[in-house]
Amino acid sequence: MQKKNVSFENSDSKSLKGVLELPFNENPENFVLFAHCFTCNKNFHAPSNISKSLASKGYGVLRFDFTGLGDSEGDFEDTNFTGNVNDLVAAAKFLEKEYSAPTLIIGHSLGGAAALFAALKIDSVQAIVTINAPSNLSHVQKHFESNLDEIENEGSANIKIGGRSFKIKKHFIEDLKRNEDSKALGEIRKPLLIMHSPQDEIVSIKHAEELYQSAWHPKSFITLNGADHMLSNKSDSEYAGTVISAWASKYISEREASELDTDHQVMANLGSEGFTTQIIAGKHHFVADEPVKVGGNDLGPDPYELISSGLAACTSMTIQMYARRKKWPLVNVETHVSYSKKHADDCENCENDMAKIDNFEREISLHGDLDKEQINKLLEIADKCPVHKTLSSKAQIHTKLTEN
Structure with missing residues (x-):
């Protein structure tokens, strides 16, 4: 607010x-x-x-x-x-x-x-x-x-x-x-x-x-x-x-308010104060925010939590989609994700010793009467998640200014 x-x-x-x-x-x-x-x-x-x-x-x-x-x-x-x-x-x-x-x-x-x-x-x-x-x-x-x-x-x-x-x-x-x-x-x-x-x-x-x-x-x-x-x-x-x-809501009439709209898949709107940001993603409306300790109101996930959420959701969906197609008895899948920055000394392929790399820790819990071979295959499938592939690649971001 x-x-x-x-x-x-x-x-x-x-x-x-x-x-x-x-x-x-x-x-x-x-x-x-x-x-x-x-x-x-x-x-x-x-x-x-x-x-x-x-x-x-x-x-x-x-x-x-x-x-x-x-x-x-x-x-x-x-x-x-x-x-x-x-x-x-x-x-x-x-x-x-x-x-x-x-x-x-x-x-x-x-x-x-x-x-x-x-x-x-x-x-x-x-x-x-x-x-x-x-x-x-x-x-x-x-x-x-x-x-x-x-x-x-x-x-x-x-x-x-x-x-x-x-x-x-x-x-x-x-x-x-x-x-x-x-x-x-x-x-x-x-x-x-x-x-x-x-x-x-x-x-x-x-x-x-x-x-x-x-x-x-x-x-x-x-x-x-x-x-x-x-x-x-x-x-x-x-x-x-x-x-x-x-x-x-039953007794007072609503005045016409200007609706936020976008031609893109996602739009983020933020006023002149705070960090509580209105997000429109397709037909869905929700808020993103920052923690109180950095000046936010903690009314929604922060940007990196949204990225981690995308990876976690995509992983669970991809695994369950594969299990359903194979008709395997996967009752439930949980994907837990944490994000952090790691120093270059933890990175074998980093050229800059002072650099930090983005690191996602992902833990997957599979519930169901699965044998070892099925479990190993599902863990392999986790890496096929489209968001996983996007985060693992060098994505390009093109920015331009639009007229008000």
């Missing part, structure tokens, strides 16, 4: 910082807006992992820091729930101007409530997803329940959430109360997916039930069994991303 740092202004001219996750071809069919949880930021596990999971399935996902949080401008103490909703609207306008308007909005925890409110103001949004979200805004006051009197009398109070200190002002609570009276959920006529963990100790599963009962069809509920409120376990957030992708 490709990741881009972006910034845009909200309605108060504050600069908000975000991360745009894009699929490897940088041409998503749909854009998604992600609202993080109360006092969280774009780099928390849930927004980061879910965004990456969706990007791997072809979506473009914008996650950003609300005003006063993370890298965004502003003071948290001057923000409120309405401000978060307005930030989401500003993010949607940014996507529409620079890329394409979002068709899906996702919100985690209080961000789920903000997503519901924002969906009423963003016409392009066709579907909504909430994750461990409260059914009422007053629930957030549990974070600072013991400070409510101080906030009421003094106008503000310093509270601690997740080991971090935040100042909550009276206007924040007043804004929650004003929005609590809104019947936003009853006004929404867009598909809604409610995801919630029965083990959520911050926002109980009861909230998911209340959201579901209040929502209009089409509505869906999917459990995040075993997950905590923050989706701290990577597998939980990646699972959520996979499920969201499958669910959303």
Whole structure:
């Protein structure tokens, strides 16, 4: 996938910082807006992992820091729930101007409530997803329940959430109360997916039930069994991303995307960042990549692993093809290949003592009731593999530049 740092202004001219996750071809069919949880930021596990999971399935996902949080401008103490909703609207306008308007909005925890409110103001949004979200805004006051009197009398109070200190002002609570009276959920006529963990100790599963009962069809509920409120376990957030992708495909329309095409047998396409490369081989699409240690994302085999795969596959096919023609009882054949560079002192025919040669170690495992003569013949046949012959010969590569 490709990741881009972006910034845009909200309605108060504050600069908000975000991360745009894009699929490897940088041409998503749909854009998604992600609202993080109360006092969280774009780099928390849930927004980061879910965004990456969706990007791997072809979506473009914008996650950003609300005003006063993370890298965004502003003071948290001057923000409120309405401000978060307005930030989401500003993010949607940014996507529409620079890329394409979002068709899906996702919100985690209080961000789920903000997503519901924002969906009423963003016409392009066709579907909504909430994750461990409260059914009422007053629930957030549990974070600072013991400070409510101080906030009421003094106008503000310093509270601690997740080991971090935040100042909550009276206007924040007043804004929650004003929005609590809104019947936003009853006004929404867009598909809604409610995801919630029965083990959520911050926002109980009861909230998911209340959201579901209040929502209009089409509505869906999917459990995040075993997950905590923050989706701290990577597998939980990646699972959520996979499920969201499958669910959303039923409800959001795909925009026309430019298809990659080639007149050759194989084509490799790589954007301006990273090494995750889209491969088209005949009718087949897959990705190649480099290991993380050399700057890749390890989302697919590296180029030499692809060469080794070709040798291994061709060897197994050639052996099995011969055995079938001879009607020999070869049940299964495994070909294991490793690639390395060897120094010239390991090479009897190398002219340059400093040279290195390409070396493929191939091990073949034959399963079946074969006699020794049959086994020896099949090992001999392995060298007849066309890819083996290509790698053993001096191939020619002709390169030319094509017009865009």
